[in-house]
Amino acid sequence: MDVPTCTIDDFGPIPLLAVGSAAELGDIVRQAATQGEAVYPLGGRTFLHLGRPPTRSGRAVDLRRLNQIIDYPARDMTVTVQAGMSVAALQQLLASERQRLPVDVPCAAQATLGGALAVNASGPRRLGFGTFRDYVIGITVVNDQGHEAKAGGRVVKNVAGYDLCKLHIGALGTLGIITQVTFKVRPLPEQQALVLVGCGTATLPTLLDQLHASRSRPIAVDVLNAPAARLVLGSEPSLPWLVVVGFEDHAEVVRWQVDRLGQELACCPEYHPEVIDGPAGTAVWKGLVDFVARPEPVMTFKANLLPHAVAAFCRETNDLLEQPLIQAHAGSGIVIGHVVGDLTLERAGPMLTMLRTAATGAGGNLIVVRCPPSWKASLPVWGAPRGDGWLMRQVKKALDPHHVFNPGRFLDGI
Amino acid sequence: MAPNALSDRLRDIVGPDAILTTPSDLLVYECDGYTIEKNKPDVVVFPTTTEQIVRIVEVCNDLKVPFLPRGAGTSLAGGCLPVGGGVVLALTRMKRILEVSTRDRYAVVEPGVVNLWLTRHLQPLGYHFAPDPSSQGACTIGGNVATNSGGPHTLKYGVTVNHVLGLELVLPDGRVVQTGGPAEDNPGYDLTGVIVGSEGTLGIVTKVWVRLTRNPDAYRTLLAVFETVDDATNTISDLIGAGIVPAALEMLDRLILQAVEEAFHFGFPLDAGAVLIMEVDGLEAGLDADAQRIAAMARKNRAREVRQARSEAERLLLWKCRKQAFGAVGRLAPSYCTQDGVVPRTQLPHMLRQIQRIGEKYRLRIANVFHAGDGNIHPILLFDERDPEQVQRVLQASHDILDECLRCGGSVTGEHGIGVEKINFMPRLFSPEDLATMARLRSAFNPDNRCSPAKMLPTAGACIEPTKAGRRAAL
């Protein structure tokens, strides 16, 4: 008998079941729960490397057949879909009405909405448009007892009951399996433009401060070091840092901002801002959005910092012997680093300790997004422990007391 | 428990100037802006520090008395009703703005800071706190967090939860925890996101990290005048349908216009069926084009006039009329009662017709002033609370209105909360499974249900059928 299986972080083989309905999923969860087994939800498997390896035997469920449109009242600017739908399919649907969900999800063609929500995917546009927590207005999950439970609703403003949507976003599927989501959506912008500015290491902090104070209102400010810029642009940058400033709005407003930024940057002879739009711009956007999911790295980390500290943190990371590929969403304080080439666990440990100390010193933390699974036992995958960890464990205990969902994969004790 | 044990112990913690115990002093605290149900607390305390709150909570647990946080008491759903008496922690003396960082775009405030103070404080720096409830001159940030408040400009900018980065919370067992913080994307569950809007049932918020929003460079504020409510609501539906989301989009109907005009003398046309206040903001470039598109949409729906505020003073007066419309309602009737339903925005024309029909059915005058762009209606039912028969009709009409919201696929509350007022609607909105999950969440924070008992979630025996309507407003 050939039961399909999968592995997660080298753990397995885990029997893999494709589900076609929430009821079917409920049965599987109930059965697993009574047998003391775990359930591992799977979407497009684009981010399955996030988190620690599973700790208990169980079954994996492939949710991609839960891909129906439930309701798309475009004129209300909301959409309700099943969570196994791919992000790209949703965007395509929305584009037919000149709308979109302005949250950047890498590998959108494979990634499912449920998976993207579980890892709280985001990208450069988060500066201007926020993250999933700003768009999810209703959610349905299959809970630890196999029942569907929902929160929120289908209207854009609603304060009835606890907002459990927020809890499931970024919970890595540890509180229930997301089966259906309602989003509020936005109109597609009339125009996009990117302004590319190269700079030296000494100037980077000043440039970022300048962008922060600019009269223009960028919806993205991404920083790339030279090796990362080479990958995203496909050409050799002339300076150690490249800052990519994104605008999206009505044509007239984009034009004004590009001009305005040009004037502001004219103060420094080092800058030679270059404007990119059209198809070339689209390719750069895609490079920026997909950057976090690049295939090359041995190890990928993500730091979250206060925005003022981004330049210093980038420099510190760039000065490492391995010179990781660096992308920062500077306005949001997010820095992603990919270490490519030779790296050993012996070296990775101290490197992460140093970077994590810098990150916590800058008001944030640092997590390991990807590394060889065998390293995970000895690395602080989820960063420095936080003071609210015990309360998170209490929430987990209330909503999934028997650790049915993704045991071992998230923070300690969750 | 000896009758004075509670107050004596609390007095030791907060001092004699920060405690109320006499029945006349407690009267103010027997309800909030929802006055249909009242109950006096046993004691009101005014703590000034997190440490004091911890000790107060410990005493309450020790003596097994319920306790309840309270901000300015402007809530309209009975969130501050001391069900079962006990201790009210009035947080109005915790009113310091602790830190402001424009570079990192956040501020840290104590819960008793009044919404408008923060925005005034930030004004010279070119920033503001985006949620702007009509009550912003009085309500506190703690109250905004607890109810996840909205306001006219939350159409574009988002409600309170979109602007809260972190919280300090005293849990019902006295432990103190910080969730989130000034940096985004902290690893772990978004506890902040679920505490916002929890109406005081998960603990007492003692510190708030709020996100700061840059002030717009410029505004265009339009007043569109319509012969009928239908034309106005069709305009709203058309605007959203066309993907035009202004910064604010508010509707006032004839009845409310008459009251507002009498109070503020703005120059509203008294024969109009309804007006829309439509504002776009942001960079100067493009604003005129936006304003023109919006005006054209209004004209297409037979607006008889579209005016633009000519000066900042006129713009501010227009907003004053809108935000203080409630104060003017007293000119229309001795008592009034407001509902807070939400419908999909395309359903607004239908919903407003239903409100009119319900008004006729119950022989009640109903004024409308509301956050139209969000589909968040606020019908104001006018009556005289001295007449019990009218009160009954008001309650029935309110019920019918919320019922219709549900039938349209909406919600019974967009921003005021469930509190005690709408607790009986929860089983209509949510399945037993949904509610059980919410109760499980609450048990993680508030297992003994001693903090804000009998709020938000229907629990056996806690449902109270309202029989009297009192005077209240919400706009």
Ligand SMILES: Cc1cc2nc3c(=O)[nH]c(=O)nc-3n(C[C@H](O)[C@H](O)[C@H](O)COP(=O)(O)OP(=O)(O)OC[C@H]3O[C@@H](n4cnc5c(N)ncnc54)[C@H](O)[C@@H]3O)c2cc1C
């Ligand atoms: C005229 C008028 C206009 C209004 N307009 C709007 C509007 O436009 N939009 C809108 O959203 N609301 C509006 N409201 C409702 C109300 O003002 C808001 O809900 C406001 O946020 C309540 O703040 P508050 O300080 O008065 O809180 P309170 O009324 O004191 O408390 C409200 C709830 O929050 C809890 N709470 C208070 N402080 C804390 C804390 N520190 N920690 C935990 N829980 C706490 C209380 O227990 C209670 O459940 C209006 C009310 C009035 C009277």
